[in-house]
Amino acid sequence: MGVLDGKVAVVTGAGRGIGRGEALALARHGASVVVNDFGGSWDGRGRDDRPAVDVVREITAAGGRAVANFDSVIDADGAEGMVAQAIDAYGRLDILVNNAGILCDGMVFSIDPEDWWSVVKVHLMGHFLPTRAAAAYWRQQSKAGDAGHRAIVNTTSESGLFGNAGQSNYDAAKMGVVSFTMAVARETAKYGVTVNAVAPRARTRLTMQTFEGSDRAKEFSVADKPFDAMDPENIAPFVVFLASDAATDITAQTFIVYGGAVGHVKMPHVSDILFKAGRWTVDELVDRADELFNNLGRDAYEGPRGYARLPKQ
Numbered sequence: 001m002g003v004l005d006g007k008v009a010v011v012t013g014a015g016r017g018i019g020r021g022e023a024l025a026l027a028r029h030g031a032s033v034v035v036n037d038f039g040g041s042w043d044g045r046g047r048d049d050r051p052a053v054d055v056v057r058e059i060t061a062a063g064g065r066a067v068a069n070f071d072s073v074i075d076a077d078g079a080e081g082m083v084a085q086a087i088d089a090y091g092r093l094d095i096l097v098n099n100a101g102i103l104c105d106g107m108v109f110s111i112d113p114e115d116w117w118s119v120v121k122v123h124l125m126g127h128f129l130p131t132r133a134a135a136a137y138w139r140q141q142s143k144a145g146d147a148g149h150r151a152i153v154n155t156t157s158e159s160g161l162f163g164n165a166g167q168s169n170y171d172a173a174k175m176g177v178v179s180f181t182m183a184v185a186r187e188t189a190k191y192g193v194t195v196n197a198v199a200p201r202a203r204t205r206l207t208m209q210t211f212e213g214s215d216r217a218k219e220f221s222v223a224d225k226p227f228d229a230m231d232p233e234n235i236a237p238f239v240v241f242l243a244s245d246a247a248t249d250i251t252a253q254t255f256i257v258y259g260g261a262v263g264h265v266k267m268p269h270v271s272d273i274l275f276k277a278g279r280w281t282v283d284e285l286v287d288r289a290d291e292l293f294n295n296l297g298r299d300a301y302e303g304p305r306g307y308a309r310l311p312k313q
Contacts, residue, residue, distance in 0.1 A: 002030025003244040008090040010034040010082050012073050012130055013100030015051025017204035018155070018232045022097050023055055025236035026243065027064035032090040035059070036069040036082055036100070065090070073100045073126035083133040095243045096134045097153045098127045098177075105166045116169040123173035127154055127180055135188050142191040151243040152188075154181050154197040158256060161199060161265065174199075178254050178267065185252035194251040196242050199265070201258035202232040229259030238262055271295045 004026060014023040015037030027033045035055045039048030052068040059066035067089050071078030086093040102122045104115040131152060138150050159167050160174020178197055185195035228234075238257050241247055256263040272292050276284070 004240065005030035007031040007094040008086050008092050009095035009097065010036060010086050010093065010130065011097040011099060012036045012126065015039060015055055018200050018202055018235050019099040020055050021233035021236040022099060022239050024058060025240050027059040027066055029240050031095060032065040033059060034069050034082055034086045035066050036071060038070060038072050073130055074121055076129055079129035080133045082130060083137055093134060093137060095151050096130055097239060098130055099155045100126050101155065103170060107166055108168045119169040120173045124176050127177055131184055135193065138191050138193055148192055149245050149248045150193045152193060152195040153239050153242050156197045156199045156254060158199050158201060182252045189251065194247060196250060197254040198235065198239060199254065199256045200235040202235055203230040204232055234259055
């Protein structure tokens with residue numbers, strides 16, 4: 001018996017990397033899976049049906065159930081088609097994993113506006129449109145008396161949470177995914193839907209492209225030890241957990257997942273407050289500005305100190 005027996009999932013961007021691992025794990029734990037992948041390159045250009053087809057073959061060869069879908073996540077009809085395909089093939093939809101994304105890096109003073117917007121569009125519209133289609137279906141089902149746990153797992157990024165030079169488009173979109181997650185969780189809670197976001201750290205086409213040639217490139221190299229902390233399949237077990245009925249009380253949350261670590265991100269939260277009776281003067285603020293940072297802890301995930309890193313073991 002799998003924890004997802006009888007469930008049906010759609011995973012976007014499931015032809016490679018993290019999405020592939022998620023699709024395989026969902027199927028391994030009992031879900032029937034619609035494997036969506038447009039098949040474009042890391043920057044969104046071109047298309048290729050083979051990645052999604054290959055993942056479907058892997059799942060079915062292992063005894064699971066899966067069908068391929070090649071729709072674009074930024075096309076409204078395509079997003080609705082993913083949901084319709086799940087219902088047509090398997091009779092229902094219970095899980096949506098929004099994973100599809102692209103990169104087109106550039107410094108804010110030189111990046112082409114179209115390149116900037118293309119990344120924001122794929123990540124934000126690519127989360128919104130499939131979520132819209134799934135939520136409309138679940139709302140309809142709930143009103144018809146079909147209760148039960150439904151789950152959406154979104155994909156954000158540590159780069160979005162903490163900021164990374166050269167990725168203002170990607171970071172804006174990924175922080176937007178966090179806010180989107182919280183809003184949709186509120187909007188769909190009464191229909192039995194949980195909505196959470198995962199910030200994965202793993203070796204993918206996007207991370208390899210981002211850090212190639214930098215002093216962080218070695219972090220993403222293939223490990224020569226028994227446990228490869230950067231294996232993209234490390235992300236999948238936590239996604240399966242969030243999709244399962246064991247996580248029906250977890251919603252509107254963000255988690256960092258890397259190797260054998262899962263970190264709950266407390267966001268947003270207020271750290272320090274300056275207070276006085278009346279309006280502040282600029283001189284008073286200058287004198288007391290340090291008090292705004294009294295509780296900036298030594299946690300590796302706090303503060304404007306660059307890209308997040310796990311504490312050393």
